[in-house]
Amino acid sequence: MGGKSAPKPDPAMGQAAILSAETGQQLLDMMKGQADISNRWAEEDRARAQTTFQPIEDAYIARAMSGPDYSKVEGDVRRSVADVAMQFDGAQGQADRRNAAMGVNPASGRALSMRRSSELAEAAARAGAGNNTRLQSRAAAEAESEGRMANVLNIGRSMAVNPATSLGMGSNAMQAGGQGAMQGYNQQANILSAEHGQRMQSWQANQNSMMGTLGGIGQLVGAGVSLFSSKDMKTDKKPVKRSMLDAVKKMPVEEWTYKPGVADEGRHIGPYAQDFQAATGKGDGETIPLQDMMGVTLAAIQELAAKVDQMQGAA
Structure with missing residues (x-):
């Protein structure tokens, strides 16, 4: 008398375990391919940033760091003063023609007094225009300089954004692939473990039954085979x-x-x-x-x- 051996495993369980592991491996391989593409993009973006944009950025940064450009200020002042002078010359010409029409002698004291007043007014206007223009031009140069500095800060913040994004995509792809593969392997292990546990339970139950039978025979032998x-x-x-x-x-x-x-x-x-x-x-x-x-x-x-x-x- 003897017990039966454990039942043979269902082939479908082994096939399911293999398919689970293969699916995880396929996902890992696919994610590796995507990671390779993302990493290549990162290399291309980095190379383009270094060869094309960084020289331009460096020149712009150097210009911004040199401070405001006041070279145009004096030119703006001269043009402003010249505009005032032209306006006064035109007004003086009109006054001279008007006096001539009225028979006023240009060498008279009245005419000379009016010209002197006009010259003083012109000098004051030219000085005021020059000062205002100088202040405005310098303020514009300083505002332009500050704008360049703000752009420099933005350049620094955005430096290598594309390579970092591409590398992040590659890392995420590899992580997703690795997780998928591990899930496949774990599922394979769980399936095989469950199947082995079922076989062991069946085998153990059979062994217990056999031991009970053998125990009964042993009792008979111990009693003189009665x-x-x-x-x-x-x-x-x-x-x-x-x-x-x-x-x-x-x-x-x-x-x-x-x-x-x-x-x-x-x-x-x-x-x-x-x-x-x-x-x-x-x-x-x-x-x-x-x-x-x-x-x-x-x-x-x-x-x-x-x-x-x-x-x-x-x-």
């Missing part, structure tokens, strides 16, 4: 109508070894449960009941003994 066989314990008694000797003669008896995980895995001699059931009608085709085995053996021995007695009587 079986409950009193007539008082039995009912529906009737003689065996078939020949147990013929059944035993037809029953293959071979030497064999239990498969791994079955019974004691040892080497034994005996019949097979399927043949015993076919010849005697007893058992379930998987195990051989001990009492039926003993009964069949005793019946066959009795039949053989009767044949021997007949042979001896005939002699």
Whole structure:
């Protein structure tokens, strides 16, 4: 008597585990490809920034760091003063023509006094225009300088933004691919672990059943191989109508070894449960009941003994 080995695993479970791992590996490979593209973009952006934009930025930064450009101030002042002078010259010309029309002598005291007043007013206007223009021009130069400095700060903040973005995309792709692969591997391990656990549970249950049977046999042996066989314990008694000797003669008896995980895995001699059931009608085709085995053996021995007695009587 012995237990059955653990059931064979369902091939679909192994296929599912392999597909899970392969899917994770495919995702990892795809993410590696995307990461390679993103990293190449980062290299191209960085090279373009260094060869094309950084020289322009450096020149602009140097100009901004040199401070306000006041070189245009004096030119603006001269143009402003010249504009005032032209305005006064035009006004003086008109005044001279008006006096001439009125018969005023240009060399008279009145004419000279008016010209002197005009010259003083022109000088004041020219000075005021120059000062105002100088202040405005310098303020404009300083505002332009401050604007350049603000642009420099913006350049610094945006420096290498594109390469960093590309590298971030590559890192994210690799991270997503690695996580997908690990999920696939973990799922494969879980599937195989669950399948192995089911096999072990089945095998353990079989071993427990076998140990219970062997324990019962051990109890019988410990009790002197005693079986409950009193007539008082039995009912529906009737003689065996078939020949147990013929059944035993037809029953293959071979030497064999239990498969791994079955019974004691040892080497034994005996019949097979399927043949015993076919010849005697007893058992379930998987195990051989001990009492039926003993009964069949005793019946066959009795039949053989009767044949021997007949042979001896005939002699």
